[in-house]
Amino acid sequence: MIRALTIWLMISVAPAFVKAGDTLRVGASSHFKSIKAGLLQAEKGDVLLIEKGFYAEGTILIDKSITIAGVGRPVIDGENKHEILQITADSVLITGLQIQNVGVSYTKDFAGITGEKVSHCVIDDNILLNTFFGIYLKKAKNCRITNNKIVGQAAKEISSGNAIHLWYCKNIEVLNNKVNKHRDGIYLEFVDSTLISHNLSEHNLRYGLHFMFSNHDNYIGNTFRNNGAGVAVMFSKQIQMIDNNFLNNWGAASYGLLLKEIYDGKIEGNTFSMNTIGMYGESATRISIAHNDFKQNGWAVKFLGSSMDNEFTYNNFIGNTFDLTTDSGRNNNRYIHNYWSKYTGYDLDKDGYGDVPYRPMKLFSYIINKSGSSIILLRSFFMDLINFAEKVTPVFTPATLVDNSPLMKPYHD
Amino acid sequence: MIKILKYTCFDMLRSWWSYAYFLFYFVTSATLLNFSADASRAITSLMNIIITLCPLISTLLVVMYYYSSREFIELLLAQPLKRSSLLKGQFIGLAGSLSLSFTFGLLIPFLIFGLLSSENIINLSTLIGIGVLLTFIFSALGYLVALHHENKIKGFGTAIFIWLFMAVIYDGLFLFTLVLFNDYPTDKIALGLSFLNPIDLARIIMMLKLDISALMGYTGALFNSFFGSNTGLIISVAASIIWVIFPTHLFLRKAARKDF
Numbered sequence: 001m002i003r004a005l006t007i008w009l010m011i012s013v014a015p016a017f018v019k020a021g022d023t024l025r026v027g028a029s030s031h032f033k034s035i036k037a038g039l040l041q042a043e044k045g046d047v048l049l050i051e052k053g054f055y056a057e058g059t060i061l062i063d064k065s066i067t068i069a070g071v072g073r074p075v076i077d078g079e080n081k082h083e084i085l086q087i088t089a090d091s092v093l094i095t096g097l098q099i100q101n102v103g104v105s106y107t108k109d110f111a112g113i114t115g116e117k118v119s120h121c122v123i124d125d126n127i128l129l130n131t132f133f134g135i136y137l138k139k140a141k142n143c144r145i146t147n148n149k150i151v152g153q154a155a156k157e158i159s160s161g162n163a164i165h166l167w168y169c170k171n172i173e174v175l176n177n178k179v180n181k182h183r184d185g186i187y188l189e190f191v192d193s194t195l196i197s198h199n200l201s202e203h204n205l206r207y208g209l210h211f212m213f214s215n216h217d218n219y220i221g222n223t224f225r226n227n228g229a230g231v232a233v234m235f236s237k238q239i240q241m242i243d244n245n246f247l248n249n250w251g252a253a254s255y256g257l258l259l260k261e262i263y264d265g266k267i268e269g270n271t272f273s274m275n276t277i278g279m280y281g282e283s284a285t286r287i288s289i290a291h292n293d294f295k296q297n298g299w300a301v302k303f304l305g306s307s308m309d310n311e312f313t314y315n316n317f318i319g320n321t322f323d324l325t326t327d328s329g330r331n332n333n334r335y336i337h338n339y340w341s342k343y344t345g346y347d348l349d350k351d352g353y354g355d356v357p358y359r360p361m362k363l364f365s366y367i368i369n370k371s372g373s374s375i376i377l378l379r380s381f382f383m384d385l386i387n388f389a390e391k392v393t394p395v396f397t398p399a400t401l402v403d404n405s406p407l408m409k410p411y412h413d
Numbered sequence: 414m415i416k417i418l419k420y421t422c423f424d425m426l427r428s429w430w431s432y433a434y435f436l437f438y439f440v441t442s443a444t445l446l447n448f449s450a451d452a453s454r455a456i457t458s459l460m461n462i463i464i465t466l467c468p469l470i471s472t473l474l475v476v477m478y479y480y481s482s483r484e485f486i487e488l489l490l491a492q493p494l495k496r497s498s499l500l501k502g503q504f505i506g507l508a509g510s511l512s513l514s515f516t517f518g519l520l521i522p523f524l525i526f527g528l529l530s531s532e533n534i535i536n537l538s539t540l541i542g543i544g545v546l547l548t549f550i551f552s553a554l555g556y557l558v559a560l561h562h563e564n565k566i567k568g569f570g571t572a573i574f575i576w577l578f579m580a581v582i583y584d585g586l587f588l589f590t591l592v593l594f595n596d597y598p599t600d601k602i603a604l605g606l607s608f609l610n611p612i613d614l615a616r617i618i619m620m621l622k623l624d625i626s627a628l629m630g631y632t633g634a635l636f637n638s639f640f641g642s643n644t645g646l647i648i649s650v651a652a653s654i655i656w657v658i659f660p661t662h663l664f665l666r667k668a669a670r671k672d673f
Contacts, residue, residue, distance in 0.1 A: 252630040252637045276631055298628040319454075321628060371591045372632030373603035378625070379457070380616060381465055382584035 021066070027051030027074075035060055035068075035076070042066050050074045050097070062087045062094075070096030073127070078102045080130075083110035093122040100129040104159060111136035111161070112150070115143065123148060133161035134182065139168045146175045152182040154205050162187040163204070166194070174199060184210040185227065192216050199223075207232045207258075211239065219244060230255040230275060239265040249275040256297065259284040259307075269413070272297055278320070281307040290314050291411060299325055299365075308332040314411045317341060317360070321378070324401070325365035331401035335360065339407040353405040361397045363390035414498035417489075421506025430474060431514045438518025443525070452528045453623065456536045459519070460619045463544045464612050465580050468551040471511055472572045475555030478507055480565050487673055500556070500668050504661070508552035512545045519544070539622045543615040546653045550611045551576070553660035560667045583610045600635040608649075611656045618649045 024038045024046055025031055032038035036057050038048050044065045052072030059082045062068065066089075073096060078084045081103040085094065092115075099112040111133035115121050119141040126148045128134045134150035137143060145164060154160030163179035164186045166172055172194045178201075179185040185201030188194065189212040196219035201208035208224030211217065211233040218240040224231050225247035232255075233239055239262065246256030256275035257267075262284045271293045272278035278297035279289075283306040292315045294300035300320040303310070305328025312333065317323045318341040337353065345356030364383050367374050377383050390397060425431050441462060445455040479486075482503075489499055523529070523537055554575055562568035587606050591599050607613040620629070621640060630637030639645040 250624070252634075252641075276628060298625075298631065321625065367588070367592070368632065371595045371599060373600040373636070374588055374591045375629050375632050376603045376607055376613075376617070376636070377584055377588060378620065378629065379461065380584050380613070381461070382581050382588070385581070 021045030021047060023047045023049055025049050025051065028053055039064070039066075050076075058082045060085050062092055063089050065089045065091040067093040068095070068097070069093075070098070070126075073098050075100060078110075078112075080104070083108075083112075083114055085113045087113065087115040087118050087121055090118050091120045092118065093124070094126060095122075095124045096126065098127040098129065099131070102128075102131045102133070104132045106159070109133050109136060109161060109165070111165070114138070115140050119143065122146070127151075128163075131161070131163070131182075133165050134163040134179065136162075136165045137167070137169050137172065140166070140172065141169065142171045143169070144173045144175070145177060146173070147177065149178045150182070151180055154182050157183055157205050160205060162210075163201075166191045169194065173197070180204060184208075185224070186210070188212065188214045188217070190214060194218075195220070197221055202226050204228060209233075211236050214239075218242070223247065224256075225249070227254075229253060230257060232258040232260070233262055233265075234258075234260040236261075237263045237265075241265065241267045241270060243269040244271075246270065246272045246278070247274060251276060255280045259287070262287060267292060271295070272300065277302050279303075281310070283307060285309055287311075288313075291413065292316070294318065294320055294323075296320060298322065302326070303333060304328065305330065305332070310334070311336075313337050314407070315339070316410045318410065322362060322365050324360035325369065326361065326398065326401070327369050329398055331398040335401070335403040337405055337407055338403050339410045340403065343406050343408075345406070347408045352408055354408055358403045358406040359391060359394060359397065359401065360403065361401050362387045363396055366396045414502040417499055417502025418506040418509070421503050422510050425507065425510040431510055434470065434511060435514035435518045438515055439521060442519050443522040446522055446526050446528065452523075452526075452533050453536065456533075456540060457623065459540060460543075460616070463515075463540065464547065464615050464619075467515065467544050467547040468579060468612060469576045471508065471548045471551040472555040472558070472576050473569070474511065475504075475507055475552045476559045476568050476572045478503075479556065479559035480568065490673055496668055497665050500665060504552060504556055504664075508549045511552070512548045515544050515548065516541050536622055539619055543618050543653075546657060547611060547615050549657045550653070550660065553657065553664055556664040557660055557667060560664055560671060579610055579612045584613070587613075600633045604635070604639060608652045611653060614649055614653050614656065618646065618653065621646050621649065 024042055026035050026038040026048060030051060034057055035050060035055055042048055042064055047067045050070050052074050054075045056077040056079050062085060075098045076084055078101045080101045084099050084102060102112050103110045112128040112131045113123055113135045115137045117139045121143040123135055124146045128150040131150060131152050135145055150163040160183040162184040163182040164174060166188045168190045170192050174196045175198055177199045180203045182204050183206050185204045185208045187210045191214040194217045198221045200223045202225045204227045206228045208227040209231045213235050215237045220242045223245040227249055230246060230249040249256050254276040256272040256278045259281045263286055265287045267287060267289045269291045273295040276298045278294045278300045281303040285308050287310045289310060290313045294317045296319045299322045300317050301324045303326050305326060310333040312335045314337050316339045323340055340358050340360060343354060343358045345354040347354050363386055442459055445458050449455045519541055555572060558571045559568050562571060591603060607617055629640045
């Protein structure tokens with residue numbers, strides 16, 4: 001009853017400019033026995049109701065502006081050979097379907113749902129199982145991908161695709177999706193003005209979220225965990241990353257968040273926990289990094305010398321093996337008012353900020369950059385000794401890499 | 414041998430050493446468990462204490478015990494008694510009683526605080542394991558030193574130097590080597606060198622059990638496969654057992670040839 005009501009609501013609230021059309025029923029006991037037969041008869045603005053059942057019809061081309069709604073979650077199967085739904089018309093709404101077994105191809109990007117040069121499409125509340133690519137939009141505009149669950153069976157990077165793949169798109173909203181076991185969870189290339197919010201991306205082989213050449217995008221409140229290499233944001237400008245969780249990207253070469261050639265972004269209110277490297281920056285420039293929690297990472301922050309003019313303020317660094325490391329002898333970033341759990345200074349004037357500067361970079365971090373295998377001396381007495389010596393008189397670590405006024409207590413909003 | 418072992422143990426129990434040693438570990442681990450938020454942190458701190466202190470105490474105590482019981486040993490050697498069984502008995506008695514004080518000192522606070530999740534039990538038993546291994550290794554080294562030097566001052570000096578070398582200086586030289594040969598692949602050397610020092614070895618065994626080991630895999634493929642598998646653990650434990658057997662064998666041979 002509730003489901004029927006939601007579908008009814010969805011249909012009635014569907015893009016307003018679509019004129020109210022007919023309802024065509026597809027199902028074993030209905031007028032149309034196959035989806036393709038129903039599509040043939042449908043006209044712009046019609047609603048195609050697919051009843052519970054199993055449909056294996058190869059690739060289904062949707063070239064009319066219609067609504068396709070599943071009742072009781074019908075299964076559309078690609079028999080591991082085909083791509084399944086292919087949208088070429090604007091204002092298509094797809095909801096309530098279970099789409100499964102997309103074919104794997106090394107030359108074509110087969111997907112559960114493909115949209116090419118479309119606008120105002122809505123893909124809502126679908127389950128996609130065993131997909132090569134899950135949802136794939138090319139040159140699309142003003143679309144919404146919401147509440148979908150996309151589960152792949154990726155075993156190797158070379159023979160797997162991405163759960164949500166956007167290419168040359170604009171104004172897309174990707175909300176509340178659950179994506180896992182693909183190559184990349186969410187992949188964006190040349191995608192502008194897009195909102196990625198409250199998605200859960202886990203157990204992907206490579207990145208939970210992967211940005212390339214995409215500008216003015218926001219990603220807010222997402223959770224990325226147990227992915228092969230965390231989240232990568234590359235060659236992009238004006239990206240806002242707010243309130244996300246980067247968790248458990250643990251192991252060799254795993255990052256919570258990898259930044260490469262990023263300009264003018266904002267990274268605020270995120271949690272980085274249990275990653276080998278919480279945040280890694282290469283040529284990351286003019287980014288404001290504030291109010292983030294870095295907890296129990298191997299390296300909380302690793303910023304290479306090419307990263308400049310970034311500002312770290314009011315972040316909490318708690319229980320990380322190394323708080324910060326860089327490969328450069330100079331420091332071009334600003335660190336102020338952060339909380340460092342390893343800070344041992346005092347606050348005589350009781351203003352909440354320590355009176356003694358804190359040097360987040362340890363000599364040991366410097367040595368590991370020079371000679372990687374010296375990490376085998378981690379937690380040895382000798383390392384503690386030389387770290388202490390360096391703390392007292394810095395010689396090797398950048399002299400200006402210092403938080404002059406560290407917080408005495410962790411920052412809370 | 415068993416009789417000697419028993420008497421050495423009783424002797425130790427009568428001296429305040431065992432109790433002080435037990436009390437030290439008891440107080441330290443109880444404090445750490447009480448004040449740190451989670452047990453794995455306390456275990457890491459305890460590891461640092463154990464790998465520096467166990468070797469120091471066992472070497473010094475063995476050297477001291479040997480010098481003070483020198484006349485008693487000579488007396489016993491006049492009896493129809495095998496040299497090796499006399500010294501083996503004493504060695505096992507000393508190292509065993511130290512290990513017992515250490516084990517209880519660690520175990521009881523964990524029992525009191527009820528930290529008995531399976532993860533904690535594994536970590537704690539690893540901790541006790543490396544402590545016991547280190548005690549035996551350094552007791553054997555202590556015997557070696559004491560048998561070598563008739564002069565007490567020289568004996569103590571050498572014992573302290575051996576501890577200082579293993580605990581601090583070795584790692585310095587180790588690091589120096591790694592930095593010096595930076596242009597070459599050094600991860601094999603690094604692993605090899607850490608097997609030559611029982612303290613480093615103990616540290617590595619403990620790390621293998623903590624999830625921090627993943628961090629070490631970050632720098633190279635060899636470390637990744639070593640620290641990411643059980644093979645690493647088996648090899649390191651085997652190496653530390655060799656570290657017990659080898660000095661024991663050496664000091665027994667030394668004793669057999671010594672002119673008392």
